[in-house]
Amino acid sequence: MANRKHIRPKSLLVLLALVVLPILAACGTVDSAQTTINPQSDVAREIQGTYAFIFWVSVVVFVVVEGALVYAVFRYRRRPNSGMPKQTEGNMVLEVTWTIIPALILIAIAVPTWITIFRTDDIPAGSYIINVTGHQWWWEVEYPDVGLVTANEIRVPSDRTIGFNLETEDVLHSFWVPALFGKIDLVPGRTNTVWFTPDAETEGQMFLGQCVEFCGLSHANMRMRIFVDSPDDFAAWTAGLQSPAPEPSGVAATGHELFSTKGCTVCHSINGAYDAAGLFPAPNLTGFGSRVTLAGAIMENNATNLTAWLDNPEEIKPGNIMYKEAEAYKNPDLALTDADIGALVAYLQTLQ
């Protein structure tokens, strides 16, 4: 071999640091919008406790193993005066030792894992139940006790344990708001469940989540939010949705009329019409004007965005069923003019 240059110890240490530091830094990213390591509920904290334990065990193992590797590489590098090394073929005591020690470490990890599995499995009795149905690409949210259906934004009372029953109308989805609970898939033909009790200080806060099982073209555009309301706010919200929306006037009245004549009512239900039978395939728009986001919680609900959405939904959410199926987009006779869209936006904003 012509080239027998040695690596300088320093360069390897620098590289090791490059690997170690980002991993250690992982503990520090609690501030990002959808972080998984800043738990705000009992269930999420239980999961985080298990994770933190395994993480620190892993850090110790990492340092020991990589340390041994790096030490061996530098200590035993070939020098000009290196003779023939001793031809060691093995050592049973050593090999049994490094079989047993990892096995013990894994048992230490498995026990808290199992405890957490059984502590978090079924929805506790007396929880406040919300039914969620996954659609390509939005979430239908049903409150069976008050007979309300809404979409993508889930309001929950802060003083209850919340239990979700999860089903899907089409393909697999996965329901996940990391600050509150770990993900669970929505599987055709099954009802999966997940639950959490929000921490006291979460009252008035909003939490981000999104679909995390690949579900087709617009998978990235299937997001959601959970708002933890005080019991009073929550009661006021449900009461508000149960009462009829104000009679629209002016341009909004035109929009109201267009909402029927352009065929929107074929799929969208409004004004508290309870849709437990799932007869309406599109989001229930009751109280739409009071929602913070639109189009699967991907953008802020304001006149500009709503206009853009109605103008070209395909560009905002590729593959969406409204653009593919609704008469207003398929049938040139029913196509929406700019004025129509303006009137519809005005009308939809009155739905408080």
Added chain:
Amino acid sequence: MATAVGAFGGADHAASKSGVWSWITTVDHKRIGILYGVTAVTFFLIGGFEALLIRLQLAEAESTLIAAGLFNQLFTMHALTMIFLAIMPLGAAFFNFIVPLQIGARDVAFPRLNALSYWLFLFGALLLNSSFIFGGAPDVGWFAYANLTALEYSPSSAVDFFALGMLVLGVSSLAAALNFIITILNMRAPGMTLMRMPVFTWMTLVVSFLLVFALPILTVGLVQLLFWREFGMPFFSAEAGADPLLWQHIFWLFGHPEVYILILPAMGIVSEILPTYSRKPLFGYSTVVFAGVAIGFMGFAVWAHHMFTVGLGSIALAAFSASTMLIAVPTGIKIFNWIATLWGGSIQFTTAMLFALGFVALFVIGGLSGVMHASPPVDTQQQDTYFVVAHPHYVLFGGSIMGLFGGIYYWFPKMTGRLLSEGWGKLHFWLMFIGMNVTFGPMHLVGIDGMPRRINTYDESMGWELLNQIETVGAFIIALSVVVFLVNFFKSVKSGEPAGDDPWDGRTLEWSIASPPPEYNFARIPVVHSNEPLWDQKHPELKHDAPPVIAGGADEGAEESIHMPNPSYWPIVVAFGTALAAGLVIVNPWLASIGAVIGVLGIYGWVFEPAGPEHH
């Protein structure tokens, strides 16, 4: 060359040494190994190009560079290409070239079947990739979960290309696996007991058994998927009372052993490289072998850890988390034994050694993140986030790819008779090692920050952009390292330093013969007395009880009496017919009979192919 072809395809030996026709008709395991290798590296470049496009799209929040539909095709094809068209066949390249040399054989058990395996692989790969031209590539993820694959949700033929391409590739791998099992069990040199086999050959044997048991499971699933789509048989349809989760069970019962199919060849390579450049035997040879076998067995008992979030129930979660954690024990044993091999050695930092050391260092990281999501509650936060993109990339890039590149630098001199440049090689290693960590390291962080995988866009307000930009820079550093490798490869093939028979002071039989080896490998079949026959022959003073070894080596004149199999073009005909039939199924199942007829005629010709004038 074609003039020399007889009525049934038996080409003259003298005419089979060069030219395109000689490659098409070759049944020499070494040339087939080179075909596998060159094809696999080509697909590695294609899969890498797809990865670069993905990384460009994600480098910017709310980017509109690549549309959602194309993005979904890219991440699906990136995975399929890297797994089935790059890493697996690169492993097969080494099985082909090295295993017969390591066991002192003149070829594999079934040379024409071996050629068939390669051509099926090539045509299957072309079929899968032709979907880009014919209406769009598979866009349902490489796991192709039901019921997104139903005709209702995937009406184009992309899913059919996936299923049929994978079926053809499956036949290829299955034939190759059986060939290698039979070769390894039956064609070892006298004296080479199972526990004297080189570890790479051992891992080839384990991988071949894994393929034989895992691939039929996938085949069943793929046939069900096709029957569902083509004939409306609702195997995975909830409306018909079936369960879409059945597909996930089938897929991962294949898919998890597949992970070990991808990593064990690299582990075998590393187990060859570390002793050679430490000038010490592998520490605890039998423990390393048994750990590899144990990993193979346990690989079939952990599939549901890919399904921790589907609602399996607490008992199943507890059981599969236990079996998954258990698999860390034999994996840990291997790592400790590798480090112990270095311990007390005389370590030489060749490029091959750097890649092997990189393998060990990076695989540890992939293993530890694997233990984290072996815990189902933790997995509910990590599953389908970028954390679980980082994990398989540390295992399959940091592990398999680094190990396989190590194998290229280690055995290139044996294959070509020339050395790869060490200077370019070290540049290649350091760029790839740094690029790999810059690309996949931050994925841990952005995954912990809650970024899901398989999304083509994200809001700037999520705070994921900076980490994604770093990852994209890393991906281009990897790309640069691959360019350095290609330069090194082409320079060295043409004008590399002559290697000699045994440039690394090797320990196993492949280093006892010429580089490149003659067609017949061993003029005289060696007799083996230990698991490091060449080393013991070179250093009799180190062993007191090992009898002398008769390694083959060049023995002029002996060549005349060696019978080698004749070249044949029937394997490529059968492979073409098979792949054509699969492709035509997509157009019209009846048309597929055209391909089937070609395939059957090919088998007919193959069966009745005369042995021809024997090569004496």
